[in-house]
Amino acid sequence: MPEATVTANFDVYRYDPATDAAPRYQRYTLQLAPHTPVLTGLLRIRDELDPTLTLRYSCRSAICGSCAMLVNSKSRLACQTPVGPEIEQHGRIVIDPMRNLPVLRDLVVEMTTFWSKYSRIEPHLIDDPAHPMPVGRETTMSPAQVERFKETPRCIACGACYSACPAVEADAEFPGPMALAKLYRFVVDPRDGARRERLVKIQTEGLWLCLRCHLCTEACPKDVQPSQRIRDLKEMAVAVQGGTEPGSRHAIGFKDNIRSTGTLNEMKLVRQTSGLLGMVAQAPQGIKLSRKKPEILHAPKKIEGQEELEKLYELLDDAPPKEEP
Amino acid sequence: MRLAYYPGCVAQESGKELDMATRWVAKKVGLELVGFPNFSCCGSGFVDEANSTLNTAMNARNLAIAEKAGLDILTVCSTCTGMLSLANHQLKDPKVRARVDGALSQIGVAYSGKTRVKHLLEVLTKEIGTERIRALVTRPLKGLKVGAFYGCHLLRPSAELGSESAEEPHSFEDLIAALGAEPVMYRGRVMCCGFPILFVKEATANRIAATQIQDAKAHGAHAMATPCPLCHISLDSFQNKAEKQAGHDLDMPIFHLPQLVGLALGATPEELGLPRHMVATDSALARIGQVAVPA
Numbered sequence: 313m314p315e316a317t318v319t320a321n322f323d324v325y326r327y328d329p330a331t332d333a334a335p336r337y338q339r340y341t342l343q344l345a346p347h348t349p350v351l352t353g354l355l356r357i358r359d360e361l362d363p364t365l366t367l368r369y370s371c372r373s374a375i376c377g378s379c380a381m382l383v384n385s386k387s388r389l390a391c392q393t394p395v396g397p398e399i400e401q402h403g404r405i406v407i408d409p410m411r412n413l414p415v416l417r418d419l420v421v422e423m424t425t426f427w428s429k430y431s432r433i434e435p436h437l438i439d440d441p442a443h444p445m446p447v448g449r450e451t452t453m454s455p456a457q458v459e460r461f462k463e464t465p466r467c468i469a470c471g472a473c474y475s476a477c478p479a480v481e482a483d484a485e486f487p488g489p490m491a492l493a494k495l496y497r498f499v500v501d502p503r504d505g506a507r508r509e510r511l512v513k514i515q516t517e518g519l520w521l522c523l524r525c526h527l528c529t530e531a532c533p534k535d536v537q538p539s540q541r542i543r544d545l546k547e548m549a550v551a552v553q554g555g556t557e558p559g560s561r562h563a564i565g566f567k568d569n570i571r572s573t574g575t576l577n578e579m580k581l582v583r584q585t586s587g588l589l590g591m592v593a594q595a596p597q598g599i600k601l602s603r604k605k606p607e608i609l610h611a612p613k614k615i616e617g618q619e620e621l622e623k624l625y626e627l628l629d630d631a632p633p634k635e636e637p
Numbered sequence: 638m639r640l641a642y643y644p645g646c647v648a649q650e651s652g653k654e655l656d657m658a659t660r661w662v663a664k665k666v667g668l669e670l671v672g673f674p675n676f677s678c679c680g681s682g683f684v685d686e687a688n689s690t691l692n693t694a695m696n697a698r699n700l701a702i703a704e705k706a707g708l709d710i711l712t713v714c715s716t717c718t719g720m721l722s723l724a725n726h727q728l729k730d731p732k733v734r735a736r737v738d739g740a741l742s743q744i745g746v747a748y749s750g751k752t753r754v755k756h757l758l759e760v761l762t763k764e765i766g767t768e769r770i771r772a773l774v775t776r777p778l779k780g781l782k783v784g785a786f787y788g789c790h791l792l793r794p795s796a797e798l799g800s801e802s803a804e805e806p807h808s809f810e811d812l813i814a815a816l817g818a819e820p821v822m823y824r825g826r827v828m829c830c831g832f833p834i835l836f837v838k839e840a841t842a843n844r845i846a847a848t849q850i851q852d853a854k855a856h857g858a859h860a861m862a863t864p865c866p867l868c869h870i871s872l873d874s875f876q877n878k879a880e881k882q883a884g885h886d887l888d889m890p891i892f893h894l895p896q897l898v899g900l901a902l903g904a905t906p907e908e909l910g911l912p913r914h915m916v917a918t919d920s921a922l923a924r925i926g927q928v929a930v931p932a
Contacts, residue, residue, distance in 0.1 A: 566683035605652075621698070
């Protein structure tokens, strides 16, 4: 018995910068089984209805990472997204190219920036001359060392995280979740000889622009969890170098800020992060705010049991354990 | 319903209006808020970046305080919700658990992992129920179009939170509709407000805030509402700077979630601390027939 089908209305982004004044959406209708991948639908559109539809794809099995695009506004692999739930939830399937990268034509984006940011993190093992890798035999790793990679080796560089990232959207300096997740993968690799140099370098190359909004983690089709690994990179950078950048100063400043009272002193935090000069720069805004919110000028009162908190700091922060395995 | 009230730092300081509104609404809907003067800051995500074990231990201490009293925690901040929930999640890792338990035992604290962390949005929509809220409305917010702005840490990472769909949530819109206002759907509602880098790279943070406000406006919002006081700082306290990045006025009133609820349930703007906002809420209040607040 043939499987029941549903009517799938695709509204597909069409744009050829060479000939079109503006992008438009084109409606295509197919009868599809609910489990049919969005990519299969798009290929049927191209093969049966409109040979001009342009898209990137290859393996159709969520391995190559070519078919990342927006499916009803969410960054997805088209080959991994069935049409049924999309139709159920949205009544139609709106397809757009990935965000944060310029459109070459229809669903194909120009990925040069994405790849050059990846190259910048030096995605290869760097030999440490003092501890060269063995020649002629394998380098073995302990299970504990392998565990430190977490899910990062799964990354297929599809760009879904980059497309979903608001920091990429707002600031060209941010390397993006994929590049940073890859960086993590080399930082924890016991064969790599440039761990410290990598962490020092990334502190000034956008690490602290991550918003920890976790949109990348939700978008990732491989559960790489880039936002959590970026968080780990920040903690490792703080451990090797301390607060050298506004971002790391802010994290350390915040931690030290709440130690003495258990609660945040907003004014003091500005000084810890921005220094005295920064305080001066922030003063006009601070004065404006204080007219409506006078509390920002006063130190908050100490919580009860602050001494318990102090003890936790003594135990876990004053003498942190060596983080290298 | 009794809950351990965890206001967080901002609602006790620059965002005191959030605390005022929360207390007003709690009374009206029959929520008993139990205060604990020994709760500490949640670390706001920053302590986690500097020292994750310390962060987990600090929050385990907070969770333990509520557990000892046999109460779940009520939060009014997306970030506090995220950080306390993160601690519950981290403590499932036996290695983290061992280190944190070791430190907690030295201050005479034990935490078994029972405390649930519930944001006011979840309590109002799921536990009290949207229908019950609708029945309590005395002043429907008719004619007001409101863009809900969830705040990242209420939704994501979904593996640690999961009270509703991270990508297509709807509880806030359901609540806005129950209050008689019209919810506005826009992409920015689940995006970031820019706050985490406000003190790292201000212009970028302001630009992100401007993007979300402009998006809400383009979809017809007269006002936005947020369950997170940090989003409120970025969207309201620094809206003047977001305007500089946008290159034009934004004039978007930003309500704290319980302020919007309070308005519909009959509170005055003063009771809800609306005059404390940096962006006047007059234009929104005028639409629902409220006396405008003096500037």
